[in-house]
Amino acid sequence: MRMFLVEHAKVVMKVICPHCREKSTISSSNRISTCVIELYCQCENELCDAGFVMTLAHKHDTRPPKSQIDNVVAELVRRMSSEEKREVMKLLSVIT
Ligand SMILES: [Zn+2]
Secondary structure: OEEEEEHHHEEEEEEEOOOOOOEEEEEEEEEEEOOEEEEEEEEOOOOOOOEEEEEEEOOOOOOOOHHHHHHHHHHHHHHOOHHHHHHHHHHHHHHO
């Protein structure tokens, strides 16, 4: 399964038949969970004509969502002692 990012963040997936490696069409889908979906596919190669199911799943993040980063920073600040907060403020005043 190959994914291509095209204009305006529209994602087009190209599913390759696992039997003949020719292009296939996604005929329907079945969402198993928020992060997992089954894709029902039909091979376009008339000589193969296989039907099969591929699984599309979220594996891991390459960059966490901004909301998680904000939460991590807020939690770190909450856990800092007063002295640690003063040290951070000194560092920030040097940077800005
Ligand atoms: Zn095929």
